[in-house]
Amino acid sequence: MTRFAYFDCFSGISGDMTLGALIDLGADAAAIQAAIRSMGLPDLSITTSDVKKCGFRAVSVQINHPPEHAHRHLHHITDMIDSAGEIDQAAKALAKRIFGHVAVAEAKVHGTTLEKVHFHEVGAIDSIADIVGAAVAITGLGITSAMASPVPTGTGSVKIDHGLVAVPAPATAEILCGIPIAPCSIAKELTTPTGAAILKELCTEFGPIPSMIVDSIGYGAGTMDLPDQANMLRVLLGHRHANESAGGHAHTHHDQVVVLETNLDDATGEQIADCANRLMDAGALDVTQTPCTMKKGRSGVVLSVMTRPDNIARLEELIFQHTPSIGIRRYVADRDTLPRQSITINTALGPVQAKSVTLPGGKKRVKVEDDDARRLADQHSLSTMEVRQLAEAGL
Known part of the structure; x- marks a missing residue:
């Protein structure tokens, strides 16, 4: 689904x-509560109630837990998520990506690193429950x-x-x-870091309601009462053509990643290749090697690793352990990615896996997975180019 x-x-x-709007759409509040409790928060409870905002019904969510005064780092929160036995891997990954957006922003505004930045309001249990609960609800609703x-x-x-801040x-x-910001003269904080991070991770487009088939609508209540409008979030849930967007074209997905770099002039090719493989196995998004000239004219390699913010510590540990590196540069990079999906192409030689990418104009670009191309080539004494040609002919 x-x-x-x-x-x-x-x-x-x-x-x-x-969270209130997603529960109103049908997300299971009891399952969300069980998921969050499994993070080592057994005393936490979630209660929901219908409230009126300027005469309109919405679901209000209350997170109840014992008082605490802990200020957490990013790795504390990711460890809590990873240890949760009642949260599936898709929801864990989504929750960590949302927290990653908050961590990158907090590190920048406070002039510190992702490892050292403290989560204050967003590190409190109720905010953790909001983000993780939203991730569980989003994946559960499909x-x-x-x-x-x-x-x-x-x-x-x-x-x-x-x-006091503006x-x-x-x-x-x-x-x-x-993200487009709408003009507003209401002297209140209407958008929080948690809400902004959820949009940052989920939404690839911003604008008026698109052409879609609406199956259901959920309303989540805010805590404040505004005198001239209903303080609530409305979420429309339904279906839309995969390649449909404003103007009929597919849009790119925007997010932020962290790039780790180190210069190596005293590592063998075998060492660097071994480290690159270990980095990919540990969850790196990409690993590249670029030839360079270092001090005293020595030939070297720039090892570059692209990663999600929550995986920095693990990947840096691998670089230090498996290369002679004594220092790693780190910077945040914005990126745009095209919508893509894994597909199976049936050929005369058997099924082959491929990736289908939607270009901004709406056209598709398909690339056969190299491992599958090699497997069929070896089985039938062909070249990988011949296997790819057969697969393309089967589209």
């Missing part, structure tokens, strides 16, 4: 508003693509652990880079 969701953020977005309206942030100021709060503003 694959579904498309449209986030109508006419009063902004927060974690609890998102949402695989999403779009949102431009996002109002509100105006004025808000008090956080670091004191709305949108610094981390929220950083997360919202690249």
Whole structure:
């Protein structure tokens, strides 16, 4: 089951508003509670209730737990997620990516590293529950693509652990880079870092409601009462053609990754290849080697590793352990990726796996997986080029 969701953020977005709307759409609150409890939070409970916002019904979510004063680092939260026995791998990965957006923003605005940055409000149990609960709900509902309206942030100021700051709060503003912001004169904080990070990860487009078939609509209530409008998030759940978007063209997906780099002039080719394989096995998104000239004219290699923010420590450990590197550079990079999916092509030689990529104009580009091409080539005494030609003819 694959579904498309449209986030109508006419009063902004927060974690609890998102979770309330998803539960209103049918996500199982009891299953979400069990999932979050399995993170080592056995005393946490989730209660939901129908409330009225300017006369309109919405689901309000309350996260109940014993008081705490812990300030967590990113690795504390990822360890909690990884240890959860009631959360499936897809939801774990989604939750960690959402936290990664918050971590990158917090590190930038505080001028520190991803390992050292403290989560304050977002590190509290209720915010952890909002993000992880939303990830469990999103995967449970089968949402695989999403779009949102431009996002109002509100105006004025808000008090956080670091004191009084302007709305949108610094981390929220950083997360919202690249996302259209709607004009709004309401002197309140309408969009939180948690809500902004959920949109950053899920949504590949922003604009008015697209052409879609709506199956159901969920309403999540915010905690504030606004005098002139209903403080709620509306999420439309339904279906949309995979390649349909504004203008009938597929759009790219925007996200942020971290690039790790080290220069090596005293490593053998075997060492570097072994390390590259270990990095890929450990979850690196990509590993490349670029020839370079280093000090005293020595030939060297720039080893570059692209990763999600939550996997930095593990990959740096592997680089230090399996190469002579004594230092690693790190920087955040924006990237745009095309929509893609794995497909099976039936050929006269048997099935072959391939990746189908949707280009911005809506056309498809298909590439046969190299391992499959080699397997069939070896079985039938052909070249991989002949296998690819057969596969392309079968499309």
